[in-house]
Amino acid sequence: xxxxxxxxxxxxxxxxxxxxxxxxxxxxxxxxxxxxxxxxxxxxxxxxxxxxxxxxxxxxxxxxxxxxxxxxxxxxxxxxxxxxxxxxxxxxxxxxxxxxxxxxxxxxxxxxxxxxxxxxxxxxxxxxxxxxxxxxxxxxxxxxxxxxxxxxxxxxxxxxxxxxxxxxxxxxxxxxxxxxxxxxxxxxxxxxxxxxxxxxxxxxxxxxxxxxxxxxxxxxxxxxxxxxxxxxxxx
Numbered sequence: 001x002x003x004x005x006x007x008x009x010x011x012x013x014x015x016x017x018x019x020x021x022x023x024x025x026x027x028x029x030x031x032x033x034x035x036x037x038x039x040x041x042x043x044x045x046x047x048x049x050x051x052x053x054x055x056x057x058x059x060x061x062x063x064x065x066x067x068x069x070x071x072x073x074x075x076x077x078x079x080x081x082x083x084x085x086x087x088x089x090x091x092x093x094x095x096x097x098x099x100x101x102x103x104x105x106x107x108x109x110x111x112x113x114x115x116x117x118x119x120x121x122x123x124x125x126x127x128x129x130x131x132x133x134x135x136x137x138x139x140x141x142x143x144x145x146x147x148x149x150x151x152x153x154x155x156x157x158x159x160x161x162x163x164x165x166x167x168x169x170x171x172x173x174x175x176x177x178x179x180x181x182x183x184x185x186x187x188x189x190x191x192x193x194x195x196x197x198x199x200x201x202x203x204x205x206x207x208x209x210x211x212x213x214x215x216x217x218x219x220x221x222x223x224x225x226x227x228x229x230x231x232x233x234x235x
Contacts, residue, residue: 001031001032001033001143001146002030002031002032002033002052002053002120002123003032003033003035003050003051003052003053004021004032004033004034004035004051004052004053004054004055005034005035005036005037005043005051005053005054005055006018006034006035006036006037006055007037007039007040007043007054007055007056007057007060007065007068008036008037008038008055008056008057008060008084009038009039009057009060009061010057011038013057013084013105013107014036016106016107017055017084017107017112018034019109020107020109020112020113020116021034021116023109023113024113024116024117024120027113028113028117028120030120033162035051039060039061039062039063040056040060040062040063040064040065040067040068040071041062041063041068043068043072044063044068044071044072044075046199047072047075047076048196048197048198048199050145050196050197051076051079052079052080052123053079053080053082053116053119053120053123054072054079054080054081054082055082055084055103056068056069056081056082056083056084057083057084057085058083058084058085058087059085059086059087065083065085066096066097069081069083069094069097069099070096070097072097073097073098075231077098080100080119080122080123081094081097081098081099081100082099082100082101082102082103082115082116082119083099083101083102083103084102084103084105084107085102085103085104085105086104086105086106088102088104100118100119100122101115101118101119103115129143129144129145130142130143130144131144131178131179133159133166133168134168134169135166135167135168136167140166142159142161142166144179144181144184144194145194145196146161146162146163147159147160147161147179147194148160148161148162148193148194148197148208148209148211149191149192149193149194149197149208149211149213150172150175150176150179150191150192151190151191152172152189152190152191153167155169155171156168156169156170157170157171157172157174157175159175160211172189172190172192175192176192179192182226182229182230183195183196183230185222185223185226185227185230186219186222186223187206187213187214187215187216187219187220187223188213188214188215188216188219189216189219190214191213191214193206193208193213193223194208195226195227195230197209198227201215201224201227204216204217204220206223
């Protein structure tokens, strides 16, 4: 599933983008997870680097699209950014924030599809970005980017994902060897965290969505260093 954020203050324009994405799902067999934001402030204020493509209006009240994009690049240097605007002269500024493309309003679904297919090709994941998990007699193929964290539970590892949880008979050492990427880090003996989903760190607690996980004293220094490197762009 391709994770998409729509940052647009006009509800009708957000709906039009969603219609175009549904068209791509029907014609290309794509699958999109969509998050909507009515302002640049709300988008940046709750940002977690979990998106593959961001559609951003340039003309928004308060924090406009260019200012929002500059703040975005401080948090995430690699996410694909596509500006949506009714004024082509603003689009040229997109080079300042490494925007991949721009789409002119009113949005034409065919032109939209062409540009988004190009963006989709850049989000295609290699086979080693997936793992297979044997859970309850069934085999599942999990995308690493969808795993929020791993948890030790007795002799099992629970893979918590955006789509559900999967328990597999394994040790944390075995599981960590399979998923270890620069964006995964141990916060304790019991948890291995996908740093893309970290929303906050307060004292000895790391927050992932509505979950609070303990950062153990022996793991704290290494975990904080890994998080700092990730936020700094060392992905």
